[in-house]
Amino acid sequence: MNITQEKVDNLNSVLKINLAPEDYAPRVDKAIKDHAKKAKLPGFRPGMVPAGHIKKMYGKSILVDEINNLLSDTLNNYIDEQKLNILGQPLPKPDDNKEYNWDFADTFEFNYEIGLAPEFDLEFTSKDKVTQYVIKVDDETLASRTKNIRRSYGKMTNPDVSADDDVLYSQLEQLSPDGSVFEDGINETVSVRLDQVKDDAIKASLIGLKKDDTVEFDIQKAYDGDAAKIAGLLKIDEETAADLKSNFRLTVKNVNRLEESDLNQEFFDKLFGEGTVTTEEEFKAKITEELEAMMQQDSERKLQDEIYNYATGKVDFPLPDEFLKRWLKVTNEKLSDQELEEGYAEFSKNLKWTLIANKIIVENNIEIKYEEVFEAAKQRLDAQFRMYSPQPLTDEQLGQYTVQYLQNKENANRTFEEVKALKVFEYIKSIITLDQKEIAYNEFTKLAN
Template identity: 75%
Template sequence: MNITQEKIDNLNAVLKVNIEPADYEARVEKAIKDHAKKAKMPGFRPGMVPPSHIKKMYGKSILVDEVNTLLSDTLNNYISEQKLEVLGQPLPKLDDKQEYNWDFADNFEFNYEIGLAPEFNIDFSSKDKLTQYIIKIDDETLAERVKNIRRSYGKMTNPDVSAEDDVLYVQLTQLSPDGSVFDGGISNTTSVRLEQIKDEKIKKSLTGVKKNDEITLDIQKAYGNDAPKVAAILGIDESEAADLKSNFKLTVKNVNRLEESDLNQEFFDKLFGAGVVTDEAGFTAKITEELEMMMNQDAERRLQNDIYTYSIDKVQFELPDDFLKRWLKATNEKLTDEELEGGYKDFAQNLKWTLIENKIIKDNGIEIKYEEVFAAAKQSLDAQFRMYSPSPLTEEQLGQYTVQYLQNKENANKVFDEVKALKTIDHIKSVVTLDKKEIPYNEFKELK
């Protein structure tokens, strides 16, 4: 058996594999004998079918299987022994037109294209500068958060007249162009949250209304031509909502208002535990602290994304794009040419980042230990459980769930990749210059 490499350029090569009868004869004979021992055929006792009979009936298919297995093993071993950094997987050359008899005496030649990882250098230093945002909570964000928390612990009332934050329980009836009720048209009873109305003039027209009031509503204008929202309000399909031109008669059935909870000790104790907060100033400080903690997680995600983008732009190298596109098509039969072209840029960027990650990890001797993967998975699961349960799991329970979660190979690989990415980003952060900048949250949201 002989395998050679023909270098096309720095990113592409062809592997030629020659297989002779001596390379596969023993494997095929063994496979035929093993098959004979297990075969159940009429006229023969179980396990007593002669190998010659198996060879006559199934020999070619067994030969094909064994040659394919030998070919796969040969390619993988060669790539490993030669320490070739390949991208994707070897692809059979499409222009190979050789045909074989598969008569146990053929010499086989197979040609495979491979895409090679590029060679590149990474030279991050203190001269590379990125902004690290420190978010401060602005008055508007704080007031909105306080309002939402107080409403979460408040009570529902039914005032006579609506205000701008109320919810109207209404009947919506489709109208004809002349303003009359459209016979057989859309009709739905639903709730309308005034704060979700996009058009300020329409929102104002719905403020100050009372039970049984009727208003003509341009529903598309009210929701800014948001088809999913219009569909949900009317109880129709999104496609129908997107094409809808009609106005609707809105009849008020009821006015609902969620009153804000009083800022008293009972409210503070519900939120933070008995005696932790005792006055409004302490409440405001606590909410500010929690908000800044959440917002700085947003800032960290922003920094990580900026490092990713900066790295992709700074570390320049080419990929074997034509090969990778063929490989993607070969391994995704349903992938259309349009989908391939539309998604290839993102695929190539993610692949570039993976190559940068691998080089940083290798060049700097960075280790990723099981304990770190376990801790990351445990933290993620803990956060998920807390979303659905008010009482946290015990350490023992959380540990058991984490072990079970990581027994799934796909889950384990996912968390491993997350830890690898974080370690790579931490290394880059330790090398480049991070210019800290305080910024109000409302300005941070507007950043591109």
């Protein structure tokens, strides 16, 4: 057996594998004998089928399978031995000029294209600057959060006339183009939240309504074409909601209003525990503190995006693009040419980041320990459980769930990659200059979008 590498350029090579009968015959003979021991054929006792009979009946398919296995082993061993840093996987290179009889005496030659990772220099210094946003709670955000919390602990009332932020318990009927009710159309009893209506004119038409009042409106315009919201309201699938062109008639059955809770000691105690907060000023300070903790996470995510974009822009190197596009098509049969072209820029950017991150890990001897992966998975599960249960799990229970979670290979790999990414970000942050900039949360949300 002989395997050689022919370099096309610095990013592309062809691996040639030549197989003679003596290279594959031992594997094929062993596979035939194994089949003979397990075969159950009429006229033969189990395990007593002659190997020659198996070779006659199934020999060619066994030969193909064993040669494919041998090729796979040979490629992987060669890539490991030569320490080739390949991208994607080797792709068979068809040769229409070669035809084989597959008769156990052929000499085979197989060619494989490989894409190679580029060599590149990587240097971050204090001269590299990335903006780090320090988010401050603005009055608008604080007021909105305060209002939502007070409403969460408030009481439901039923006023005679609707106002902004009310909920209209209504009958929604689909209309025909002539304005009549569409026969067999959508007819649902729904709760329309006025704070979710995007169009100002339609929202204004829903304010000041009483029981049995009716209003006709364009539902796509009302929700700014948000198929998910329309589907949820009308109890239909999103595809149907996206294609919906009809107007709807709304008939008010009841007006519901959630009154805000009073800012009193009973409310403070329910929210923070008895005696923790006793004044409105302390309440606002506590809400501000909680908001800033949440905003710190948003700020960190934004910083990671900034570092990612800066690093992939700073470190410029080519990729074997044409090979990678062929590989993506081979491994994703349903991927259209248009989808490939539209998504390749983002794919190549992510691949560049992966190469940069791997180089940082190797050159700086950064370790990812099991304990770190375990702790990251444990924190993820703790956050998930807290979403559904106010009573936190004990540390022992959480540890048991984490062990089970990481026994799944996909979960373990994903958590490992998350820890690895965080370590890379922390390394870069420790080298470059973070140019801190204060920004109000309402302005930050516009920036983040």
